[in-house]
């Protein structure tokens with residue numbers, strides 16, 4: 001119901017008739033998504049704007065029931081509190097060129113907060129109707145050590161090995177144990193996070209956890225996983241910034257009702273999935289996803305070109321006082337650095353993915369970043385740098401060094417991260433948040449934060465980020481110091 005032009009009624013199945021049918025795409029009838037077939041760990045903004053949309057479109061195009069989603073939130077009950085009163089309905093507000101558009105998605109049919117609803121989570125894992133477990137838990141949610149395996153020194157992982165289920169990998173293994181005990185059959189576990197080889201990474205972490213359990217217990221679940229669980233890889237792409245109150249107000253005007261679980265996204269979306277599932281999958285190809293034999297060239301292209309450049313713009317942009325990525329890319333110097341990173345450092349390291357032109361890809365990336373309607377904050381992209389840099393930039397650095405080249409532009413991006421950590425302020429003196437699981441280590445590694453050599457040397461010594469090889473590379477250190485002299 002609208003009062004003086006302002007929507008006050010909350011979105012739900014019961015209030016769908018009040019939604020402005022003339023301009024809003026409505027969800028399919030509930031039957032299509034009623035049966036939960038997908039358990040999703042980490043129901044943040046991205047999942048709602050990406051996988052859930054692909055899955056709903058696939059269900060509609062193929063008239064396929066049985067792939068409703070149960071979304072699990074780990075860190076707070078906020079998303080459950082937003083979705084439950086709305087019968088799990090939410091809208092995606094698409095912001096591109098021209099007027100925004102909005103659709104209501106109905107593919108999520110249940111939500112739960114793992115910390116308070118452990119038995120419900122276990123029951124979902126043990127349900128034969130659930131044939132897919134998918135994840136978007138952020139890079140840090142994998143709790144990897146410096147060798148890429150499970151960090152067994154992490155206190156949450158250690159507590160999970162003693163019987164808990166708080167870490168993502170702990171939740172997965174405890175859930176798979178319940179599935180095995182219930183003879184619920186094979187299942188696929190699909191990571192949708194920005195990690196290279198995310199399927200293989202996750203398989204390794206799960207097996208590391210199994211091996212660290214008491215031997216009889218670990219052997220039993222480990223061999224069951226080997227026989228019954230597939231870990232396909234996937235490359236995901238859609239820019240989904242954190243939702244703001246202004247977005248919610250705009251959406252309410254378009255919808256005619258209030259949506260507390262709204263997500264905002266660019267029009268572009270892409271999903272490349274390794275077609276290696278243990279127990280079926282939705283017909284995602286009917287919704288525009290690419291099901292392929294080998295995801296790796298696509299993953300490398302996306303992580304190094306798009307995400308690496310995103311980080312460069314985030315750190316340089318934040319230091320220059322830009323609030324959003326679009327503002328950063330409208331600065332000619334930063335746009336040129338972004339182009340040169342892609343062309344001169346990243347492109348020579350890439351294998352050409354089938355059907356994609358690397359140069360054209362780079363151009364579309366910059367066009368997407370320039371979208372002013374999205375308001376993706378530089379500080380949001382900048383968070384968790386210690387987890388993101390190794391995947392998005394240091395892979396490029398290593399490949400260029402191995403080819404005998406100096407990775408000038410990738411070094412600039414890494415130096416910008418170092419300056420962001422060390423200075424802690426933008427050029428107007430405003431504080432920059434250091435939101436990172438290694439924040440304390442990073443702060444102590446930079447010392448007083450003003451001497452370029454000390455900053456570079458201190459941060460290069462953080463082994464989880466740089467390993468021993470990059471710490472010892474004189475070419476890389478010299479490039480970093482050169483850039484830090486300009487940035488600090």
Ligand SMILES: NC(=O)c1ccc[n+]([C@@H]2O[C@H](COP(=O)([O-])OP(=O)(O)OC[C@H]3O[C@@H](n4cnc5c(N)ncnc54)[C@H](O)[C@@H]3O)[C@@H](O)[C@H]2O)c1
Pocket residue numbers: 041042043044045046047072073074075076136137138139140141142167168192193194195236237238239240241
């Ligand atoms: N937002 C995007 O544009 C985008 C695009 C492509 C891929 N992704 C992937 O999706 C991830 C999530 O992005 P989002 O926009 O949904 O973020 P979000 O902040 O909205 O949600 C993050 C989710 O991860 C969970 N999480 C956070 N830290 C965790 C931890 N330590 N252990 C377990 N779970 C944890 C939270 O509970 C939440 O469900 C990204 O990190 C990235 O890997 C995001």
Ligand SMILES: O=P(O)(O)OC[C@@H](O)[C@@H](O)[C@H](O)[C@H](O)CO
Pocket residue numbers: 139194236237238239240306307310311380381
């Ligand atoms: O989501 P994150 O935190 O891994 O990284 C921030 C952005 O670089 C990222 O979300 C991109 O917007 C996204 O990967 C585009 O598909």
